[in-house]
Amino acid sequence: MDVISLSALDLGIAAMFVCVLSLLSLLLSLGLEWKILIFSCRMTVQLLLIGVVLRFLFADSSLVMVALMSMIMLLAAGREVLARQNIRLKGVAGYVIGTGAMFISSFSVSFLALVVIIGVEPWYTPQYAIPLLGMLLGNTMTGVSLALDRMTDQFHKERFVVEQRLLLGQTWQEASSDIRRDSMRTGMVPIINSMAAAGLVSLPGMMTGQILGGTPPIEAVKYQILIMFLIASGTGFGVISAIWMAGYRLFDKRHRLCLEYLTSYNR
Amino acid sequence: MVRLSQSIFPRQNNCCRLRVENLRFLVNGPYSFVLKEEECVGLSGRSGIGKTQLLRAVTDLIPHTGQLLLDGVSIGSFSAPMWRSRVTMIPAEPLWWYNSVGDHFSTDISTESSREKFAAVGFAEDILQWQVSRLSTGEKQRLALIRGLCNSPSVVLLDEPCSSLDGYHTTLVETFVLDYLHRNKASLLWVSHDLDQLQRLSDRVLCMEKNALIEKTV
Numbered sequence: 001m002d003v004i005s006l007s008a009l010d011l012g013i014a015a016m017f018v019c020v021l022s023l024l025s026l027l028l029s030l031g032l033e034w035k036i037l038i039f040s041c042r043m044t045v046q047l048l049l050i051g052v053v054l055r056f057l058f059a060d061s062s063l064v065m066v067a068l069m070s071m072i073m074l075l076a077a078g079r080e081v082l083a084r085q086n087i088r089l090k091g092v093a094g095y096v097i098g099t100g101a102m103f104i105s106s107f108s109v110s111f112l113a114l115v116v117i118i119g120v121e122p123w124y125t126p127q128y129a130i131p132l133l134g135m136l137l138g139n140t141m142t143g144v145s146l147a148l149d150r151m152t153d154q155f156h157k158e159r160f161v162v163e164q165r166l167l168l169g170q171t172w173q174e175a176s177s178d179i180r181r182d183s184m185r186t187g188m189v190p191i192i193n194s195m196a197a198a199g200l201v202s203l204p205g206m207m208t209g210q211i212l213g214g215t216p217p218i219e220a221v222k223y224q225i226l227i228m229f230l231i232a233s234g235t236g237f238g239v240i241s242a243i244w245m246a247g248y249r250l251f252d253k254r255h256r257l258c259l260e261y262l263t264s265y266n267r
Numbered sequence: 268m269v270r271l272s273q274s275i276f277p278r279q280n281n282c283c284r285l286r287v288e289n290l291r292f293l294v295n296g297p298y299s300f301v302l303k304e305e306e307c308v309g310l311s312g313r314s315g316i317g318k319t320q321l322l323r324a325v326t327d328l329i330p331h332t333g334q335l336l337l338d339g340v341s342i343g344s345f346s347a348p349m350w351r352s353r354v355t356m357i358p359a360e361p362l363w364w365y366n367s368v369g370d371h372f373s374t375d376i377s378t379e380s381s382r383e384k385f386a387a388v389g390f391a392e393d394i395l396q397w398q399v400s401r402l403s404t405g406e407k408q409r410l411a412l413i414r415g416l417c418n419s420p421s422v423v424l425l426d427e428p429c430s431s432l433d434g435y436h437t438t439l440v441e442t443f444v445l446d447y448l449h450r451n452k453a454s455l456l457w458v459s460h461d462l463d464q465l466q467r468l469s470d471r472v473l474c475m476e477k478n479a480l481i482e483k484t485v
Contacts, residue, residue, distance in 0.1 A: 161362045163328055169352030169418050178364065254327055255347040 003213055015040065057126045066124045070107070070133055077102055077141040084145035087152040089249060090263045097245045101144050105238035106136040113230050135206065135227055136234045139191060143235040144242045147187025151246055152262055154179040162257050172251035180243050187239035191232050198228060283339075284454040285325075285354065285422045290333035292324035293317070297333060298480050300473060302422060302454035307445065309465030310458045311483075312475030318458050319359070321475065322424040325456075326356045337421065355420040359427040359458075361411030368402070369395035371414055384413050387443045389436055404431040409440060416447055423447070424456045429464065441468060 018040045025033040057065055078099030088094045110133045114123045123129070155162065158179060165175035198204055206227055210220035252258055282304040289297040295317045302308055312318050324331040327342060327350055335342040342350055365371055372395070385394055388409040402410065408431045416423065425444065429437040445468065448455050459465050465472045472483040 158364075160358075160360075161364050163323075164358060164362050165364070166328065166348075167326060167351055167356050167358070168414070169348045169355075171348050253347075256328055256330070 054126070054130065057130065061122075061124075061126050063122075063124050066126050066129055069126075069130060073130075073134060073137055074099060074103055074106075077137045081141055081145040081148065085149040085152060087156050087262050088148070089152065089246065090261050093249050093261070097242055097249065098144055098148060101238045101242035101245065102137060102140050104241050105234045105236075106133060106140050109230050109234040109237070110136055113226070117226065131206075132227070132230070136231055139231045140235045140238040142190055143187040143239045146190070147183045147239045147243055148246055150186040151179060151183035151243055154182065155250060155257065155259065156262060159257055159259055166255055166257070172247070172255040172257075175255075176247055176251070176257075180247055183243050184239050187243075188236055191235045195228055195232060198224070204228070284337070286334070286336040286339075287325060288334035288336075290321070290324055290331055290335065292320060292329055292331040295320065296331075296478060298475075298478075300480055302456060304452050304454060305449055306471075307448060307455040307457055307469045309469035309472035310456055310475060310480075311460060311462060311465060311472060314460075316475050316477065318475055319426055322356045322426055322456070322458065325424060326351055326354055328356075352418040353420055354422040354424070355415050355418065356424040356426060357412055357415040357428055359430055361407050361414075363399040363402075363407065366398055366400070367395075368397045368399055368410065371399075371410075372417060384416070384443070387439065387446070388412065389439050405433070405436060408432060409436060412440060412444070419451055420453065421451070422454045422456070424458070426458045427460070428457070429459070429461075437464075 018036060022033040022036040025031070025036060053069070057069060078095055081098035081102070082088055082094050085094075089097060110129065111123070113132060114120060114125075114129055118128060120128045155176070162175045162179070166172070194202070194204075204224050204227070207220045207224035210223060211217055250258055250261060283301050284304045284306075285302040287301070288299050290299070291297050298321060300308070310318055310321075320329065323329045325335065327335075327347055337345070337350070337353055345353070363371060382392060385392070390406075390409070394410070399407075408428065412425075412428060423444070428444070429440055432440060441464075444455065444457075447453060457465065457468060462472070473480040474483050
Protein backbone atom coordinates (compact mmCIF):
# COMPACT_ATOMS: atom_id res chain seq x y z
CA MET A 1 0.00 0.00 0.00
CA ASP A 2 1.41 3.40 -0.97
CA VAL A 3 1.53 6.12 1.66
CA ILE A 4 -1.04 8.86 1.02
CA SER A 5 0.92 12.09 0.69
CA LEU A 6 -0.29 14.94 2.90
CA SER A 7 -0.77 18.38 1.36
CA ALA A 8 -0.18 21.72 3.08
CA LEU A 9 -3.96 22.08 3.28
CA ASP A 10 -4.20 18.79 5.23
CA LEU A 11 -1.67 20.05 7.77
CA GLY A 12 -3.44 23.41 7.87
CA ILE A 13 -6.73 21.73 8.80
CA ALA A 14 -4.97 19.87 11.63
CA ALA A 15 -3.43 23.17 12.74
CA MET A 16 -6.94 24.62 13.00
CA PHE A 17 -7.67 22.24 15.87
CA VAL A 18 -4.69 23.69 17.72
CA CYS A 19 -5.94 27.21 17.03
CA VAL A 20 -9.34 26.27 18.49
CA LEU A 21 -7.55 24.85 21.54
CA SER A 22 -5.61 28.10 21.92
CA LEU A 23 -8.90 30.06 21.73
CA LEU A 24 -10.40 27.81 24.40
CA SER A 25 -7.38 28.46 26.58
CA LEU A 26 -7.97 32.20 26.21
CA LEU A 27 -11.69 31.89 27.03
CA LEU A 28 -10.99 29.71 30.08
CA SER A 29 -8.11 31.99 31.25
CA LEU A 30 -5.67 29.10 31.27
CA GLY A 31 -2.81 31.38 30.23
CA LEU A 32 -1.56 28.78 27.76
CA GLU A 33 -2.78 30.30 24.46
CA TRP A 34 0.55 31.83 23.45
CA LYS A 35 2.49 28.77 24.56
CA ILE A 36 0.25 26.50 22.48
CA LEU A 37 0.72 28.67 19.40
CA ILE A 38 4.45 29.30 19.86
CA PHE A 39 5.32 25.68 20.58
CA SER A 40 3.15 24.46 17.71
CA CYS A 41 5.05 26.74 15.33
CA ARG A 42 8.35 25.71 16.92
CA MET A 43 7.51 22.02 16.54
CA THR A 44 6.59 22.53 12.87
CA VAL A 45 9.85 24.34 12.10
CA GLN A 46 11.91 21.77 14.04
CA LEU A 47 10.34 18.81 12.23
CA LEU A 48 10.68 20.44 8.80
CA LEU A 49 14.31 21.15 9.56
CA ILE A 50 15.02 17.61 10.76
CA GLY A 51 13.41 16.31 7.57
CA VAL A 52 15.97 18.27 5.54
CA VAL A 53 18.84 17.29 7.84
CA LEU A 54 17.93 13.58 7.75
CA ARG A 55 17.80 13.60 3.95
CA PHE A 56 21.33 15.04 3.93
CA LEU A 57 22.45 12.62 6.67
CA PHE A 58 21.09 9.52 4.97
CA ALA A 59 22.93 10.47 1.79
CA ASP A 60 26.27 10.89 3.61
CA SER A 61 26.21 8.24 6.35
CA SER A 62 29.61 8.95 7.97
CA LEU A 63 30.28 8.31 11.65
CA VAL A 64 31.33 11.94 12.16
CA MET A 65 28.03 13.28 10.86
CA VAL A 66 25.99 10.81 12.90
CA ALA A 67 28.02 11.66 16.02
CA LEU A 68 27.58 15.39 15.39
CA MET A 69 23.83 14.99 14.95
CA SER A 70 23.62 12.86 18.11
CA MET A 71 25.51 15.47 20.12
CA ILE A 72 23.21 18.25 18.91
CA MET A 73 20.18 16.15 19.92
CA LEU A 74 21.72 15.42 23.34
CA LEU A 75 22.59 19.06 24.05
CA ALA A 76 19.10 20.18 23.03
CA ALA A 77 17.58 17.52 25.30
CA GLY A 78 19.81 18.70 28.18
CA ARG A 79 18.60 22.25 27.72
CA GLU A 80 15.00 21.06 27.65
CA VAL A 81 15.43 19.08 30.89
CA LEU A 82 16.75 22.19 32.62
CA ALA A 83 13.99 24.40 31.27
CA ARG A 84 11.27 22.06 32.56
CA GLN A 85 12.30 22.42 36.21
CA ASN A 86 10.72 25.16 38.31
CA ILE A 87 13.46 24.94 40.92
CA ARG A 88 16.72 23.79 39.40
CA LEU A 89 20.36 23.32 40.24
CA LYS A 90 22.42 26.46 39.80
CA GLY A 91 25.23 26.84 37.31
CA VAL A 92 26.54 24.26 34.87
CA ALA A 93 25.84 21.43 37.34
CA GLY A 94 22.12 21.47 36.53
CA TYR A 95 22.83 21.15 32.82
CA VAL A 96 25.63 18.60 33.22
CA ILE A 97 23.60 16.30 35.49
CA GLY A 98 20.58 16.11 33.17
CA THR A 99 22.69 15.84 30.03
CA GLY A 100 25.11 13.36 31.62
CA ALA A 101 22.29 11.11 32.79
CA MET A 102 20.78 11.05 29.31
CA PHE A 103 24.18 10.43 27.75
CA ILE A 104 24.86 7.48 30.07
CA SER A 105 21.46 5.89 29.51
CA SER A 106 20.31 6.73 25.98
CA PHE A 107 23.69 6.44 24.26
CA SER A 108 24.71 3.18 25.93
CA VAL A 109 21.31 1.54 25.37
CA SER A 110 21.18 2.74 21.74
CA PHE A 111 24.72 1.54 21.07
CA LEU A 112 24.07 -1.90 22.56
CA ALA A 113 20.78 -2.23 20.69
CA LEU A 114 22.41 -1.30 17.37
CA VAL A 115 25.39 -3.61 17.83
CA VAL A 116 23.94 -6.59 19.72
CA ILE A 117 20.23 -6.74 18.87
CA ILE A 118 19.63 -5.11 15.49
CA GLY A 119 23.13 -5.90 14.20
CA VAL A 120 22.98 -3.37 11.38
CA GLU A 121 26.21 -2.83 9.35
CA PRO A 122 27.78 -0.39 10.02
CA TRP A 123 26.32 0.06 13.48
CA TYR A 124 25.95 3.82 13.06
CA THR A 125 23.77 3.56 9.95
CA PRO A 126 21.76 6.79 10.36
CA GLN A 127 18.43 5.28 9.20
CA TYR A 128 18.55 3.14 12.37
CA ALA A 129 20.78 5.08 14.79
CA ILE A 130 19.17 8.51 14.62
CA PRO A 131 15.48 7.51 14.98
CA LEU A 132 16.39 5.03 17.73
CA LEU A 133 18.42 7.59 19.66
CA GLY A 134 15.73 10.19 19.09
CA MET A 135 13.02 8.00 20.59
CA LEU A 136 15.22 7.08 23.54
CA LEU A 137 16.33 10.67 24.19
CA GLY A 138 12.77 11.99 23.93
CA ASN A 139 11.43 9.58 26.53
CA THR A 140 14.48 9.76 28.80
CA MET A 141 14.25 13.54 28.67
CA THR A 142 10.68 13.43 29.94
CA GLY A 143 11.57 10.98 32.72
CA VAL A 144 14.70 12.82 33.84
CA SER A 145 13.05 16.24 33.82
CA LEU A 146 10.04 14.97 35.81
CA ALA A 147 12.28 13.23 38.33
CA LEU A 148 14.65 16.19 38.81
CA ASP A 149 11.76 18.64 39.04
CA ARG A 150 10.12 16.49 41.69
CA MET A 151 13.38 16.10 43.60
CA THR A 152 14.37 19.77 43.72
CA ASP A 153 10.80 20.74 44.61
CA GLN A 154 10.68 18.16 47.42
CA PHE A 155 14.05 19.20 48.84
CA HIS A 156 12.87 22.79 48.82
CA LYS A 157 9.61 21.94 50.62
CA GLU A 158 10.91 19.19 52.91
CA ARG A 159 14.27 20.70 53.84
CA PHE A 160 13.45 20.79 57.55
CA VAL A 161 12.44 17.12 57.52
CA VAL A 162 15.77 16.26 55.91
CA GLU A 163 17.62 18.34 58.51
CA GLN A 164 15.80 16.69 61.38
CA ARG A 165 16.68 13.28 60.01
CA LEU A 166 20.31 14.36 59.74
CA LEU A 167 20.11 15.47 63.38
CA LEU A 168 19.25 11.89 64.33
CA GLY A 169 22.64 10.83 62.97
CA GLN A 170 21.42 9.69 59.58
CA THR A 171 23.67 9.97 56.54
CA TRP A 172 22.53 12.15 53.65
CA GLN A 173 21.60 9.00 51.76
CA GLU A 174 19.31 7.87 54.59
CA ALA A 175 17.88 11.34 55.26
CA SER A 176 16.98 11.87 51.60
CA SER A 177 16.02 8.29 50.74
CA ASP A 178 12.25 8.91 50.66
CA ILE A 179 12.57 11.99 48.47
CA ARG A 180 14.97 10.29 46.06
CA ARG A 181 12.82 7.16 45.85
CA ASP A 182 9.69 9.22 45.23
CA SER A 183 11.48 11.23 42.52
CA MET A 184 12.68 8.09 40.76
CA ARG A 185 9.13 6.71 40.77
CA THR A 186 7.80 9.98 39.36
CA GLY A 187 10.30 9.82 36.51
CA MET A 188 9.49 6.24 35.61
CA VAL A 189 5.69 6.38 35.85
CA PRO A 190 5.07 7.75 32.30
CA ILE A 191 6.93 4.94 30.56
CA ILE A 192 5.38 2.28 32.82
CA ASN A 193 1.95 3.69 31.99
CA SER A 194 2.84 3.70 28.29
CA MET A 195 3.79 0.02 28.48
CA ALA A 196 0.56 -0.79 30.29
CA ALA A 197 -1.56 0.95 27.65
CA ALA A 198 0.43 -0.09 24.55
CA GLY A 199 -1.67 -2.19 22.21
CA LEU A 200 -4.75 -1.99 24.39
CA VAL A 201 -5.41 1.75 24.38
CA SER A 202 -2.70 3.29 22.26
CA LEU A 203 -0.87 2.25 19.13
CA PRO A 204 2.62 3.70 19.57
CA GLY A 205 3.81 6.22 16.98
CA MET A 206 6.65 4.23 15.49
CA MET A 207 4.53 1.15 14.92
CA THR A 208 1.74 3.23 13.39
CA GLY A 209 4.29 4.88 11.11
CA GLN A 210 5.69 1.56 9.97
CA ILE A 211 2.23 0.14 9.28
CA LEU A 212 1.29 3.27 7.31
CA GLY A 213 4.57 2.84 5.42
CA GLY A 214 3.58 -0.65 4.33
CA THR A 215 5.48 -2.82 6.83
CA PRO A 216 3.62 -6.02 7.84
CA PRO A 217 1.94 -5.45 11.24
CA ILE A 218 3.80 -8.31 12.94
CA GLU A 219 7.17 -6.87 11.90
CA ALA A 220 6.07 -3.42 13.08
CA VAL A 221 4.94 -4.90 16.40
CA LYS A 222 8.29 -6.64 16.93
CA TYR A 223 10.14 -3.38 16.37
CA GLN A 224 7.75 -1.59 18.73
CA ILE A 225 8.29 -4.18 21.46
CA LEU A 226 12.04 -3.74 21.09
CA ILE A 227 11.70 0.04 21.25
CA MET A 228 9.46 -0.10 24.33
CA PHE A 229 11.99 -2.29 26.16
CA LEU A 230 14.83 0.03 25.20
CA ILE A 231 12.90 3.16 26.15
CA ALA A 232 11.85 1.69 29.50
CA SER A 233 15.38 0.63 30.42
CA GLY A 234 16.96 3.81 29.05
CA THR A 235 14.51 6.03 30.95
CA GLY A 236 14.99 4.03 34.13
CA PHE A 237 18.79 4.18 33.96
CA GLY A 238 18.67 7.89 33.13
CA VAL A 239 16.31 8.72 35.99
CA ILE A 240 18.31 6.72 38.55
CA SER A 241 21.64 8.22 37.54
CA ALA A 242 20.23 11.78 37.41
CA ILE A 243 18.77 11.47 40.91
CA TRP A 244 22.00 10.03 42.27
CA MET A 245 24.11 12.80 40.75
CA ALA A 246 21.71 15.53 41.92
CA GLY A 247 21.72 14.01 45.42
CA TYR A 248 25.50 14.17 45.59
CA ARG A 249 25.38 17.76 44.42
CA LEU A 250 22.83 18.86 47.03
CA PHE A 251 24.82 17.63 50.02
CA ASP A 252 28.37 18.52 50.99
CA LYS A 253 31.04 16.33 52.58
CA ARG A 254 29.66 17.07 56.07
CA HIS A 255 26.22 15.72 55.02
CA ARG A 256 24.67 19.20 55.01
CA LEU A 257 21.77 20.00 52.73
CA CYS A 258 23.03 22.81 50.47
CA LEU A 259 19.90 24.51 49.17
CA GLU A 260 22.02 27.43 48.00
CA TYR A 261 22.78 25.23 44.97
CA LEU A 262 19.11 25.54 43.98
CA THR A 263 17.53 28.45 42.24
CA SER A 264 13.89 29.28 41.74
CA TYR A 265 13.09 29.65 38.09
CA ASN A 266 9.72 29.82 36.34
CA ARG A 267 9.58 29.31 32.66
CA MET B 268 13.66 30.02 93.25
CA VAL B 269 14.29 26.28 93.33
CA ARG B 270 17.20 25.12 91.24
CA LEU B 271 15.94 21.72 90.22
CA SER B 272 19.23 20.46 88.86
CA GLN B 273 21.06 21.15 92.09
CA SER B 274 18.30 20.24 94.47
CA ILE B 275 17.69 16.76 92.98
CA PHE B 276 21.06 15.82 91.51
CA PRO B 277 24.33 16.67 93.24
CA ARG B 278 27.13 18.00 91.01
CA GLN B 279 29.84 15.42 90.46
CA ASN B 280 32.74 16.90 88.52
CA ASN B 281 33.73 19.69 86.16
CA CYS B 282 35.02 17.72 83.19
CA CYS B 283 34.62 19.76 79.99
CA ARG B 284 32.37 17.94 77.53
CA LEU B 285 31.83 20.41 74.69
CA ARG B 286 34.16 23.30 73.95
CA VAL B 287 33.15 25.94 71.42
CA GLU B 288 35.78 28.52 70.49
CA ASN B 289 35.36 31.50 68.18
CA LEU B 290 32.40 29.93 66.41
CA ARG B 291 31.26 32.04 63.45
CA PHE B 292 28.32 31.26 61.14
CA LEU B 293 26.36 33.36 58.65
CA VAL B 294 27.10 36.91 59.92
CA ASN B 295 27.11 35.97 63.60
CA GLY B 296 29.92 35.35 66.03
CA PRO B 297 32.47 34.79 67.28
CA TYR B 298 30.93 32.79 70.13
CA SER B 299 32.85 30.81 72.74
CA PHE B 300 31.49 28.69 75.56
CA VAL B 301 31.97 25.36 77.27
CA LEU B 302 29.49 22.77 78.49
CA LYS B 303 30.75 20.67 81.35
CA GLU B 304 29.77 17.14 82.18
CA GLU B 305 26.35 17.02 83.87
CA GLU B 306 25.96 20.75 83.39
CA CYS B 307 22.78 22.43 82.18
CA VAL B 308 23.39 25.82 80.62
CA GLY B 309 20.49 28.09 79.73
CA LEU B 310 20.53 30.25 76.63
CA SER B 311 18.26 33.23 76.13
CA GLY B 312 18.20 36.19 73.79
CA ARG B 313 15.73 38.19 71.77
CA SER B 314 13.86 36.54 68.89
CA GLY B 315 15.83 36.44 65.68
CA ILE B 316 19.21 36.98 67.31
CA GLY B 317 20.39 33.57 66.05
CA LYS B 318 19.94 31.08 68.90
CA THR B 319 18.60 28.34 66.64
CA GLN B 320 21.33 29.07 64.09
CA LEU B 321 23.89 28.71 66.86
CA LEU B 322 22.51 25.25 67.64
CA ARG B 323 22.52 24.36 63.93
CA ALA B 324 26.14 25.45 63.67
CA VAL B 325 27.16 23.42 66.72
CA THR B 326 25.44 20.35 65.25
CA ASP B 327 27.28 21.02 61.96
CA LEU B 328 24.12 21.57 59.96
CA ILE B 329 25.35 24.87 58.54
CA PRO B 330 28.87 25.94 57.49
CA HIS B 331 30.88 27.56 60.27
CA THR B 332 34.39 28.44 61.32
CA GLY B 333 36.04 28.09 64.72
CA GLN B 334 36.81 25.21 67.00
CA LEU B 335 34.31 22.59 68.19
CA LEU B 336 35.67 19.92 70.53
CA LEU B 337 33.82 17.02 72.09
CA ASP B 338 35.69 15.51 75.05
CA GLY B 339 38.81 17.22 73.69
CA VAL B 340 38.45 15.74 70.20
CA SER B 341 37.95 18.10 67.27
CA ILE B 342 34.80 17.89 65.11
CA GLY B 343 37.01 17.06 62.12
CA SER B 344 37.83 13.70 63.68
CA PHE B 345 34.17 12.70 63.62
CA SER B 346 32.10 11.88 60.57
CA ALA B 347 29.12 14.25 60.37
CA PRO B 348 26.54 11.54 61.25
CA MET B 349 28.69 10.42 64.20
CA TRP B 350 29.05 14.02 65.44
CA ARG B 351 25.27 14.56 65.26
CA SER B 352 24.68 11.30 67.10
CA ARG B 353 26.90 12.59 69.91
CA VAL B 354 25.94 16.28 69.77
CA THR B 355 22.26 16.47 68.93
CA MET B 356 19.61 19.12 68.78
CA ILE B 357 15.93 18.79 69.59
CA PRO B 358 14.15 21.33 67.35
CA ALA B 359 11.40 23.61 68.62
CA GLU B 360 9.06 22.42 65.88
CA PRO B 361 9.66 18.68 65.45
CA LEU B 362 8.64 17.14 62.16
CA TRP B 363 7.44 13.61 61.33
CA TRP B 364 7.84 11.80 58.03
CA TYR B 365 6.11 8.44 58.53
CA ASN B 366 2.46 7.79 59.34
CA SER B 367 3.09 5.72 62.43
CA VAL B 368 4.84 6.99 65.56
CA GLY B 369 6.76 3.72 65.99
CA ASP B 370 8.39 3.97 62.54
CA HIS B 371 10.32 7.05 63.69
CA PHE B 372 12.27 5.16 66.32
CA SER B 373 15.16 3.26 64.77
CA THR B 374 16.68 1.85 67.96
CA ASP B 375 15.15 -0.94 70.03
CA ILE B 376 12.23 0.57 71.88
CA SER B 377 10.70 -2.59 73.21
CA THR B 378 12.96 -2.72 76.27
CA GLU B 379 11.89 -1.88 79.77
CA SER B 380 14.08 1.24 79.89
CA SER B 381 12.56 2.50 76.65
CA ARG B 382 9.05 2.02 78.00
CA GLU B 383 10.10 3.94 81.09
CA LYS B 384 11.17 6.86 78.92
CA PHE B 385 7.76 7.10 77.27
CA ALA B 386 6.02 6.82 80.62
CA ALA B 387 8.30 9.48 82.12
CA VAL B 388 6.97 12.13 79.73
CA GLY B 389 3.36 11.03 80.13
CA PHE B 390 2.68 8.47 77.39
CA ALA B 391 0.79 5.18 77.56
CA GLU B 392 2.41 2.00 76.23
CA ASP B 393 0.43 1.98 73.01
CA ILE B 394 1.83 5.32 71.85
CA LEU B 395 4.04 3.61 69.27
CA GLN B 396 0.99 2.26 67.47
CA TRP B 397 -0.54 5.73 67.17
CA GLN B 398 -0.79 7.60 63.89
CA VAL B 399 1.21 10.83 63.85
CA SER B 400 -1.85 12.71 62.57
CA ARG B 401 -3.53 11.94 65.89
CA LEU B 402 -0.84 13.68 67.96
CA SER B 403 -1.23 17.16 69.40
CA THR B 404 1.58 19.72 69.09
CA GLY B 405 2.60 19.11 72.69
CA GLU B 406 2.63 15.35 72.24
CA LYS B 407 4.82 15.72 69.17
CA GLN B 408 7.21 17.88 71.17
CA ARG B 409 7.50 15.33 73.98
CA LEU B 410 7.93 12.43 71.55
CA ALA B 411 10.61 14.34 69.63
CA LEU B 412 12.55 14.62 72.86
CA ILE B 413 12.62 10.84 73.29
CA ARG B 414 13.39 10.37 69.58
CA GLY B 415 16.35 12.73 69.87
CA LEU B 416 17.72 10.96 72.92
CA CYS B 417 17.52 7.45 71.40
CA ASN B 418 21.16 7.62 70.29
CA SER B 419 22.22 8.54 73.87
CA PRO B 420 23.98 11.77 72.82
CA SER B 421 26.62 13.29 75.10
CA VAL B 422 25.52 16.83 74.37
CA VAL B 423 21.87 17.79 73.95
CA LEU B 424 20.86 21.15 72.53
CA LEU B 425 17.22 21.83 73.36
CA ASP B 426 15.46 24.52 71.36
CA GLU B 427 12.51 25.67 73.46
CA PRO B 428 11.47 22.10 74.33
CA CYS B 429 8.45 23.18 76.42
CA SER B 430 7.05 25.90 74.18
CA SER B 431 3.86 23.89 73.48
CA LEU B 432 3.46 22.23 76.87
CA ASP B 433 1.20 22.88 79.83
CA GLY B 434 2.60 23.23 83.34
CA TYR B 435 2.16 19.56 84.25
CA HIS B 436 3.98 18.24 81.17
CA THR B 437 6.63 20.96 81.43
CA THR B 438 7.54 19.59 84.85
CA LEU B 439 7.59 16.03 83.49
CA VAL B 440 9.92 17.05 80.65
CA GLU B 441 12.21 19.06 82.92
CA THR B 442 12.57 16.14 85.30
CA PHE B 443 13.07 13.67 82.47
CA VAL B 444 15.75 15.75 80.78
CA LEU B 445 17.68 16.43 83.97
CA ASP B 446 17.47 12.75 84.87
CA TYR B 447 18.95 11.94 81.44
CA LEU B 448 21.68 14.54 82.02
CA HIS B 449 22.89 12.89 85.19
CA ARG B 450 22.37 9.25 84.26
CA ASN B 451 24.38 9.68 81.05
CA LYS B 452 26.83 12.28 82.33
CA ALA B 453 25.72 14.43 79.43
CA SER B 454 25.62 18.20 78.95
CA LEU B 455 22.65 20.38 78.10
CA LEU B 456 22.18 23.69 76.38
CA TRP B 457 18.59 24.73 77.02
CA VAL B 458 17.22 27.55 74.85
CA SER B 459 14.18 29.33 76.21
CA HIS B 460 12.57 32.73 76.50
CA ASP B 461 11.24 31.70 79.92
CA LEU B 462 13.87 33.12 82.26
CA ASP B 463 12.16 31.59 85.30
CA GLN B 464 12.52 28.17 83.73
CA LEU B 465 16.17 28.78 82.85
CA GLN B 466 16.95 29.96 86.38
CA ARG B 467 15.13 26.96 87.81
CA LEU B 468 17.01 24.43 85.68
CA SER B 469 20.37 25.85 84.72
CA ASP B 470 23.73 26.09 86.38
CA ARG B 471 24.49 29.13 84.25
CA VAL B 472 22.47 31.28 81.88
CA LEU B 473 24.00 32.78 78.77
CA CYS B 474 22.40 35.72 77.01
CA MET B 475 23.03 35.84 73.30
CA GLU B 476 23.99 39.09 71.65
CA LYS B 477 24.95 39.63 68.00
CA ASN B 478 28.61 38.86 68.56
CA ALA B 479 28.91 37.57 72.09
CA LEU B 480 27.44 35.35 74.78
CA ILE B 481 27.12 37.18 78.07
CA GLU B 482 26.82 35.17 81.25
CA LYS B 483 23.94 36.19 83.46
CA THR B 484 23.98 35.74 87.17
CA VAL B 485 21.49 33.10 88.24
